[in-house]
Amino acid sequence: MYDGEFAEIYELFYTNRGKDHAREAADVAALVRERCPGASSLLDVACGTGAHLRHFTGHFARAEGLELAEDMAAIAARRAPGARVTVGDMRDFALGRRFSAVTCMFSSIAHLSGQAELDAAFACFARHTEPGGVLVVEPWWFPETFIEGYVAADIVRAGERTLARVSHSVEKDGVTVIDVHYVLADPVGGARHLAERHHLTLHPREGYERAAARAGYQARYLEGGPSGRGLFVAILPAAR
Template sequence: MYGPGMAEIYEILHQARGKDYRAEAATVAGHVRVRSPRAATLLDVACGTGAHLREFAGLFDEVEGLELSDAMLAAARAAVPAAVVHGGDMRELALGRSYDVITCMFGSIAYLKDTSELTSTLRSFAEHLTPGGVVAVDPWWFLETSVEHHVSGDTVTVGRRTMTRVSYTEREERTSHMTVHYVVAEPGGGVRHFAERHDLTLFTRAEYEEAFAKAGLRVAHIDGIQSGRGLFVAVGDTDL
């Protein structure tokens, strides 16, 4: 789970590495509008620091978020003060209301441990949809397209702060174990180092599609976007 050190630099670091939250939110909204032109309310599950949520707020009438990490939750509430951001786990989603759109971005769905959790979580998403609502999930890499050993590194400077991110990801059966080290330096603040580990499940594309179907969601996969991982866009049955 992301801690305070990462929450502080998360958004600015990924933006400096080339992530375009505004463009990604607009792409998701475009696919949603094709399926539900009047969609007005949105819940962003595992919303992190609220970077996508902030952009969704300009595209939908009412947005809310859900985040498990206390540090990221505080950042999201500060980033989008007009939005309700709930603390909680996507596995235990029970907000007592429904939304026209539910999103789960940046591979966060892969924190689910197995296909049983994936199916039950997507079923919970479906239960929180208005009739004909839309679920958009930005997946982690598929098992069949994952790399066994992957190293990535970037150094960026934003303002007076220089940040280095180096990651090593090792695949073990159906899990990618990603260890990430960060070095942050700035005048007057010295140099800080911290590391985090993320265990992400490698579902197959077919397993995602089967889980959506079991949840009562009619799904399509949009290839070639979200850094090559694609995007699942699903429509709920009108009688849910």
């Protein structure tokens, strides 16, 4: 998942869909500095192709990314040349350094299944957060806010390339199963179809709050957020 051609399609789609990564990064930086005015460093976990990371480099003296998919990490490194990007799993990574802020955006946290994996990830986040530092996590939908059978459809154009994306989402055993179909077309290669399936866990709100508390954070859920799914903003107390 998210390697090879699908990493390129992901980049093509979300770069041209109109998502304002610069504004989102600025808003997150503001949230961090409201709680930690002297914040100077940030780690973006599950940074994908670096869409947020490239902008975080303009808000923090040191910004780094962590990404599990090697091909996406390579794109992120090219896109944000001033940031170090490490290939790693959010459930078990050790960079040997701490940051004023740790972020996990665009519902990437939902790729984890169950409370144990949430706990493991938040524990890793805490080990990489400076005392007094801030964690920002953008969740997936909660069980009660997910829309069964949801269909999304978009068309983006980049130069002579056109990409159509249609997805259909259903819930199965507490997991969102998303079937995604792409039609990619250009004047030379014509049109071709690709498909993939994603599984995103519908963690309850209290599951995130429990994981944050167990890791030592003081967490608060904020409504809204970049995608309407809210944000968990947590502080790691200076005295531990």
